Amino acid sequence: GVTAPEAPAAEPVAEQKEETAAEQTKAPEAVTPAADAITLVMAEVNPLDTIVGMTDQKFKEEVEARSNGSIIIDLQASGVLGSENDVLDTMLGGGGTIDMSRISAFALTSYGGQKSMLLSLPYIFTSRDHFWNFATSDLAQEFLQEPSENGSGVRGLFYGEEGFRHFFTVNEIKDINSFKGMKLRVSNDPIMNGLVEGLGASPTVVSFGELYSALQTGVVDGAEQPIANYKSNAFPEVAPYMILDGHTLGAIQVIITDEAWNKLSAEQQQVLVDAGKAASEYNRSISEEKENAVLEELKADGVTIIEVEDITPWQEAVKPVIEENIKGLEDYYQKLVDMK
Amino acid sequence: MTANSTAIAILLISFLVMIFLRFQIAYAVALSSILCLLYQGLPLTTVCQQMVKGISSFSLMAVPFFITMGCIMGSGGISEKLIALADACVGWMTGGMAMVNIVASYFFGGISGSAAADTASLGSILIPMMVDQGYDDDFSTAVTITSSCEGLLVPPSHNMVIYAMSAGGVSVGSLFLAGYIPGALLAASLMIGSYIISKRRHYPKGEAFSIKKFGKQLGISFWALAAVVIVVVGVVGGLFTATESAAVAVIYSLIVSVFIYRGLDLKGVWKTLEQCVDTLSIVLILISTSSIFGYCLTTLHVPDLAANAIIGLTRNPILIALLLNLILLVLGCIMDMAPIILIATPILLPIATSIGINPIQFGIMIILNCGIGLLTPPVGAVLFIGSAVGKVKMEKVVKATLPFYLCMIVVLLLLTFIPEISMFLPNLLMK
Amino acid sequence: MESFFKTVDSIKPLYDVTYKIMLVICKILLVADIIITSMSVFGRYIPFIPDPSWTEEIVLTLMAYMAVLSAALAIRRGAHIRMTALDRYLPTKLIKILDLLSDVCIMFLAFVMLIVGWQYASTIGSKGVYVSLPKLSRFWMYFPIPVAGLAMIIFELEAIYNHIKGFFVKEEKN
Ligand code: NA
Ligand code: NA
Numbered sequence: 032g033v034t035a036p037e038a039p040a041a042e043p044v045a046e047q048k049e050e051t052a053a054e055q056t057k058a059p060e061a062v063t064p065a066a067d068a069i070t071l072v073m074a075e076v077n078p079l080d081t082i083v084g085m086t087d088q089k090f091k092e093e094v095e096a097r098s099n100g101s102i103i104i105d106l107q108a109s110g111v112l113g114s115e116n117d118v119l120d121t122m123l124g125g126g127g128t129i130d131m132s133r134i135s136a137f138a139l140t141s142y143g144g145q146k147s148m149l150l151s152l153p154y155i156f157t158s159r160d161h162f163w164n165f166a167t168s169d170l171a172q173e174f175l176q177e178p179s180e181n182g183s184g185v186r187g188l189f190y191g192e193e194g195f196r197h198f199f200t201v202n203e204i205k206d207i208n209s210f211k212g213m214k215l216r217v218s219n220d221p222i223m224n225g226l227v228e229g230l231g232a233s234p235t236v237v238s239f240g241e242l243y244s245a246l247q248t249g250v251v252d253g254a255e256q257p258i259a260n261y262k263s264n265a266f267p268e269v270a271p272y273m274i275l276d277g278h279t280l281g282a283i284q285v286i287i288t289d290e291a292w293n294k295l296s297a298e299q300q301q302v303l304v305d306a307g308k309a310a311s312e313y314n315r316s317i318s319e320e321k322e323n324a325v326l327e328e329l330k331a332d333g334v335t336i337i338e339v340e341d342i343t344p345w346q347e348a349v350k351p352v353i354e355e356n357i358k359g360l361e362d363y364y365q366k367l368v369d370m371k
Numbered sequence: 372m373t374a375n376s377t378a379i380a381i382l383l384i385s386f387l388v389m390i391f392l393r394f395q396i397a398y399a400v401a402l403s404s405i406l407c408l409l410y411q412g413l414p415l416t417t418v419c420q421q422m423v424k425g426i427s428s429f430s431l432m433a434v435p436f437f438i439t440m441g442c443i444m445g446s447g448g449i450s451e452k453l454i455a456l457a458d459a460c461v462g463w464m465t466g467g468m469a470m471v472n473i474v475a476s477y478f479f480g481g482i483s484g485s486a487a488a489d490t491a492s493l494g495s496i497l498i499p500m501m502v503d504q505g506y507d508d509d510f511s512t513a514v515t516i517t518s519s520c521e522g523l524l525v526p527p528s529h530n531m532v533i534y535a536m537s538a539g540g541v542s543v544g545s546l547f548l549a550g551y552i553p554g555a556l557l558a559a560s561l562m563i564g565s566y567i568i569s570k571r572r573h574y575p576k577g578e579a580f581s582i583k584k585f586g587k588q589l590g591i592s593f594w595a596l597a598a599v600v601i602v603v604v605g606v607v608g609g610l611f612t613a614t615e616s617a618a619v620a621v622i623y624s625l626i627v628s629v630f631i632y633r634g635l636d637l638k639g640v641w642k643t644l645e646q647c648v649d650t651l652s653i654v655l656i657l658i659s660t661s662s663i664f665g666y667c668l669t670t671l672h673v674p675d676l677a678a679n680a681i682i683g684l685t686r687n688p689i690l691i692a693l694l695l696n697l698i699l700l701v702l703g704c705i706m707d708m709a710p711i712i713l714i715a716t717p718i719l720l721p722i723a724t725s726i727g728i729n730p731i732q733f734g735i736m737i738i739l740n741c742g743i744g745l746l747t748p749p750v751g752a753v754l755f756i757g758s759a760v761g762k763v764k765m766e767k768v769v770k771a772t773l774p775f776y777l778c779m780i781v782v783l784l785l786l787t788f789i790p791e792i793s794m795f796l797p798n799l800l801m802k
Numbered sequence: 803m804e805s806f807f808k809t810v811d812s813i814k815p816l817y818d819v820t821y822k823i824m825l826v827i828c829k830i831l832l833v834a835d836i837i838i839t840s841m842s843v844f845g846r847y848i849p850f851i852p853d854p855s856w857t858e859e860i861v862l863t864l865m866a867y868m869a870v871l872s873a874a875l876a877i878r879r880g881a882h883i884r885m886t887a888l889d890r891y892l893p894t895k896l897i898k899i900l901d902l903l904s905d906v907c908i909m910f911l912a913f914v915m916l917i918v919g920w921q922y923a924s925t926i927g928s929k930g931v932y933v934s935l936p937k938l939s940r941f942w943m944y945f946p947i948p949v950a951g952l953a954m955i956i957f958e959l960e961a962i963y964n965h966i967k968g969f970f971v972k973e974e975k976n
Contacts, residue, residue, distance in 0.1 A: 072670070078717070080539060109537055109713045111669050116933070117424050120940070124926040127414045128670060141940070142930040183929050214846065219855040219934035235846060236858050238429040241612045243543055244484070244527040249609025265535055265543040393889075393897070394904040395882035397873065402911055419919045419947040426869050427862040427943075435865065436836060611843045618839035644829040651832070652872030653881055659869055755883060766887040 062100040069299070070103045071291055073131040074118045076110040081259055082193045082321050083283055084108055086314040087133050090285065093306035102299055104131070116141070122288050123183055130291035136190070136282040140220070143181045146174045148356070149363055150282040153226050153349045154342060159192070161371040162280050163315055166190040170366060179289060186292060188285045189307035191314035193257050194322040195277035200253035201246055201270045204337065207344050216242060216254040223255075225352025226278060230345075246270045257281050258325050267334045274337040276345055285310070374411070379671050382407040382664070383705070390749055396765075397653075400750065401660040404667050418663050425662025426655055429614055430529060433488035434654065436617030438760065439647045440624050441495020444598070446643045447628020447635040452592040454500045459588040463580045466569025468501045470562055472511075473518040477558050479599065480522020482606050483613045484529050486745055486753045489519035491760060492617070495650075498761040505575040509771035510568065512761035516753050516768070517775040518561055520742035523708075524554035524735065527613070533709055534734045537716040541730050545797040549731050552792050553739065557782045564778040594627045653759040661750050665706050674702055674714040681722075688726040692787050695719055696740055703744015707752065711741050732793040736786055743779050746772060807967050817960055821878055824871055824953065831868040835861050856934040863943055870950030877908070877957040902965040909958045916951030923948060 075087050091104040112118055112129060115138045121129045123142060136144075137151035149155065156162040165171055175187030198204075200213065211231035217223040219236060227234040232252075237245045245251050246269040253270060261273065285307065292300065330336055339345070357364045386403035390396060401418065408417055444450045461467030472493065480489035494515040501511035523530055526547035535541045568574075578584075589596075601623055602616045611619060628635045635643065668674070681694040698719070702711050716737065723733040745753040748769055758765045786792055838857050845853030876882050884904075889897060927941020 078537060078539065107670075109717070111710060111713050112666075113424060117420070120926055120930070120944075121417070121420055123929050124416050124420065124922050124944075125414060128417055141933045141936065181929075219858060221855065221934070221936070224855050233846070233853070234855060235853070236842060236855055237612060238614070238858065240430055240529045240532065241614065243532050244529070245609075245612050247527070248607060250612050263536060263539070264532070265541075268542060268544045389904075389907075390885050391888070392904065393884050393886065393900045394907065395877075395884045397882055398904075398908045398911055402907055405911070405914060415914055415918045416922045418914065419922045419944055422870075422915075422947055423866050423944055426866050429858050429862065432835070432839065432861060432865060435832065435868075436839070439832065439836065610847075615839060615843045618836050619843055621836050622840050641829070644832060645825060647832060648825060648828045648868075648872050649876070649879070649881065651868065652828075652876040653883060655865070655869035656873035656876070657883065659866075659873075758883060764886060765883050766885055 062095040064095075064103045065100040068101055068103045069294060070105050071130040071287070072105045072107065072112075072128065073133070073285075074112040074129050075106060075108040075133050076115055076118075077108065077260075078263070079106075079108045081263065082314070082318045083133055083191070085317060086191050086283075086310055087285075089313045090306055090310035093309045094302060097306055098299060098302045102295070102302065119185075122185055122286070125184070125290070127290070129288075131188075131285060131287045133283060133285050135193075136284050137220070137279075139178055139183075142178065142183055144178055144183075145360055146177045146363060147282075147284075149360060149367055150174075151279045152222065152353055152357070152364075153278040154346045155364075155367055156280045157342070157371055159280070159315075159319055162192055162282065164370045165367060166192075166282075166311065166315075168370065170370075175284065178286065184289050185286045186289060188287055188303060189311040191283045191285075191311055192318055193281040193283055194259060194318055195275070196255050196257050196279050196281055197261075197273055197275050197277060198253055198255045199261055199266060199270045199273040201249065202252065202272070203335070204253075204272050204274055206274075206337075206339075207276075207348070210253075213252040214250070216245065216251040222349075222352055222356055225355075226349045229348030229350075229352065242266075243269060258322050258329070262325050262329060267329060267332060271333065272335045272337065273329070274339060276339050276342070278345070278349075283314075375671055378407050378411050379668075379673060379676075381410050382667055382671070386664070386749065396749065396755075397656045397660050400657075400664045404660075404663040407667050407671075417666065421663040421666045422659045425659040430485060431487070431658065433483060433485060433614045433617040434491045434658075434756065435647075435651050436614075436621055437483075437488055437492035438495055438650050438654070439644070440598075440617065440620045441492060441760070442643050442647045442650070443621065443624045443628055443635070443640065444496055444595075445499060446639060446646070447624065448632040449595040449598065449624055449627060449634075450496050450500060451634075452588075452595045452632070453496065454503060456585075456588040456592040456596075457500065458504065459581070459585040462504075462578065463576060465576055466565045466574050467576075468497070468504055468506060469510075469514045469565035469569060469574075472497045472501070472514050473521075473558050473561050473565065476515075476518040476521045477525060477554060478603070480519050481525030481554070482527075482603055482616070483522055484527050485613070486516075486519040486523055486742060487756055488613070488617065489522040490516050490753050490756045491654075492620075493519070494757055494760040506569075507572070507771070508761055508763045509767045510572070510574075512757045512763050512768045513771040513775055514561070514565055515761065516746050516757035517772060517779060518558065519753055519757075520739065520745070520779070521554045521557050523738050523742045524550040524557065526550055528738070530708055530712060530738055530741070531734060533712050534716060534737060537713050538720055538730050538734065539717075541734060542797075545731050546734050548796040548800055549735050549793040550738075551796055553735050553782070553786055556785065556792060557739070557779065560778040560782050561775060564774050568774060594631050598623050598627065650759050654756050657755045658752055661707065661752070664750065665710050668706055669710055669714065674706070674711060675718060677702060678715060678718040678722075689788075691722065691726050692728065695723060696736065696783060696787060699737060699740035700743060703741050704747045705750050706744070707750075708741040708745060711744070712737060728787075729790055729794060731797055732786070732790045735793045736783070739779070739783050739786060743776065743783070746776070807970070810963065817878075817956075820956065821875060824875055828868050828872045828875070831864045831871075835864050835868070838864075854934075856932070859932050859934050863946075866943070866946045867949070870946045871953055874950060874953035874957050877954060877961060880961075898965065898968060902962065905958055905961045905965060909955065909962065912951045912954035912958055914951070916948050916955065919944065919947030919951055 077083050091106050094102050115134050118132045136147040140148040179186040213232040214235040215227045215232045216237045217234050224234040235251050385406050389399035457471050498511045502508050531546045535543045602620050605611050606616050677698050745751050758768050838861050842853050842857040845851040923941050923944035927939045930940035932938040
């Protein structure tokens with residue numbers, strides 16, 4: 032027969048329920064919106080409890096507090112507004128429905144973002160500090176202005192990162208040589224395809240939604256993701272070997288449309304810049320910490336984590352593709368490499 | 372009334388009015404979204420962007436491919452052989468073909484993981500088959516679309532992957548395991564429903580079962596059956612993904628039709644493609660324009676509003692559980708599955724766990740609720756595909772589906788109040 | 803009046819040809835999609851068959867063209883799904899008026915798609931390229947919308963004309 036689920040006593044349940052629900056829907060809103068507040072819709076493809084989601088949340092809080100409620104950020108997470116490219120198409124095509132977005136720096140590549148493309152070249156950043164040397168430099172400011180200068184109609188506010196991306200596989204791997212003959216799922220960008228070919232593996236197109244099943248059935252032997260995404264998408268269940276090659280550091284940035292930017296007063300614009308700085312610092316403080324915590328959890332769950340002693344052969348494998356893709360940008364490339 | 376709720380009202384009311392004024396649904400959905408955007412003072416570029424985005428999903432490609440496969444199998448003589456085999460196998464049973472349809476979806480829909488793909492593939496073969504044997508077309512379509520929801524529950528199911536992510540890292544493996552029994556329960560419930568209806572409508576009973584006849588037909592349909600085997604083995608064995616299997620199935624059915632059964636020559640194939648395009652012309656545009664509508668609902672925070680409406684309404688756990696289902700069913704009527712899962716999970720899951728529902732069990736509930744939503748007017752992708760593939764008017768299908776909605780609701784209630792149905796396998800195997 | 807309709811009716815063959823050409827295009831697009839997808843599967847296992855990284859994006863774009871063009875064809879066939887359950891309770895005349903109303907509204911939608919769609923496609927086209935094919939402008943991803951708008955206008959003109967003709971021809975018979 033039909034039985035009710037084992038529920039604790041009704042009273043505390045209802046209280047607890049209201050609390051959690053309130054927490055989930057209305058993120059801590061210490062600031063009451065001003066009567067004439069400007070609402071900026073901000074898109075995020077990941078859930079709020081990820082490194083990037085938390086960074087957005089911090090940015091939202093900072094903006095709302097610093098502007099005394101005259102700017103409200105309507106943060107729509109978990110990709111409800113579409114994939115990164117959908118969101119960019121909306122923002123760049125003058126959609127008006129999305130004002131801001133957190134994107135991976137790489138996403139701007141297909142919209143003429145040559146400088147941003149450099150940030151996601153394999154093995155360009157050798158450590159976190161290396162990246163942050165860049166992110167806090169004047170060069171970063173120049174990079175952030177690139178889309179606006181290109182006439183794309185958006186501008187960057189600040190940089191952050193969501194950790195290094197690594198390869199993971201279904202079957203046991205030991206080192207770079209283990210990849211020979213494997214089918215690896217990477218995004219459809221030519222540079223990542225070049226990297227995979229450089230490893231002696233074949234790049235295979237599988238849409239992200241089918242990736243779990245593709246790993247489970249063996250359509251592909253492996254894929255690559257940042258550590259946090261690897262765990263949150265339950266990939267360890269089907270591909271429990273991860274090699275920490277850190278091919279790219281997931282550089283992220285928050286962008287705003289020129290249209291929204293110009294709606295703001297100079298004061299409000301400064302608020303966004305300052306809030307961005309704070310969010311960027313916050314991002315730096317949590318990303319390494321959170322990534323290490325996830326790494327420990329993965330180890331505890333029985334995932335085999337393989338350290339890479341010498342990164343040189345990996346760098347060698349991808350050299351031809353990089354040279355091919357940085358034509359005309361060699362100076363910037365060198366500047367970035369030298370920032371370590 | 373706030374500006375947002377006025378916009379929502381404009382969206383929903385204008386849509387319903389247009390439907391009753393006999394507007395073509397594909398365009399009514401776009402027009403009401405345009406009204407809503409204009410009211411909000413937003414540029415109409417959203418329309419263009421969402422229309423393209425709506426059809427730009429790779430897993431959706433299984434639908435046109437499977438519909439093409441069905442057309443080719445139909446005119447190439449493959450379906451004919453499968454009909455004869457099914458007749459020899461279950462023709463003696465009351466409602467035998469309905470049972471075949473339901474069981475086939477458990478396995479085949481399980482592979483594709485998509486109710487739309489399942490209806491497109493099995494529907495375009497099985498509906499003509501059932502009609503051929505004397506079943507009413509609306510009943511055949513109703514059985515097809517409702518049983519296609521089994522595919523959402525039986526792994527692999529990419530909607531479960533979406534849920535796992537939005538629920539904050541629930542084990543996909545456990546969710547997959549949890550789906551087997553609910554899928555079977557749904558199949559059983561639909562079988563009982565079809566049996567009763569078949570009995571009442573005196574649906575055909577063929578000749579008595581003869582092992583000889585069965586053996587003969589099995590031999591004749593070897594190549595036809597191999598199509599199914601190729602898809603299943605290819606996907607399970609990791610040769611290709613579920614979506615890709617659809618394209619491979621087209622190529623295979625083409626080869627068998629042209630070179631082995633010789634029911635088609637190349638000219639015939641070209642002609643058959645016209646049928647495919649005719650069916651696709653109705654289905655794809657609906658999926659495309661519905662996505663503008665869904666986008667408007669999303670940006671207007673409709674799922675959040677709906678979920679918040681039930682918070683604090685009652686403290687009775689049973690009522691809360693029922694309300695959770697109700698919210699999901701209502702959202703399912705107007706929105707597609709993936710956006711509901713993405714938006715509603717973070718809001719509803721804490722409520723569900725607070726009354727003792729396990730996140731895995733809740734995942735199964737959400738999937739079935741949204742699955743029912745795919746079959747309901749005014750916006751229901753699987754209903755539209757079924758109606759197009761079966762060539763039956765939508766409202767006729769809805770009417771014939773009424774008893775099956777009831778079967779599904781019964782299963783939903785069982786899943787809500789008996790956690791063991793979902794949790795038994797994961798508890799047993801994922802320790 | 804009758805002679806007017808006769809003159810206009812003489813362009814019907816032109817419509818038949820347009821319909822046929824568009825149908826052929828749709829078929830080719832569908833076939834191309836099936837071939838490209840299969841190619842990427844077989845290319846994984848057979849060395850001489852290519853398995854390029856652009857297959858997914860191109861398949862989706864071709865399907866978008868197929869979807870919107872074939873939908874315009876369905877207008878001519880009157881095949882789109884609509885609710886006709888109430889028809890038997892409504893007077894025929896009202897149904898005809900409602901049909902005209904819906905076709906006029908769809909004509910409006912078609913113009914929105916043509917104009918806004920063109921603006922959008924050319925704006926984004928000047929800014930973006932396909933991820934997997936950096937040589938291909940993103941214009942082509944959204945170009946299906948204005949194309950569909952145009953195709954819809956063509957077939958809606960015919961549909962609206964037929965409704966109007968229906969009013970007159972019937973009156974004359976009465
Ligand atoms: Na499935
Ligand atoms: Na079925």
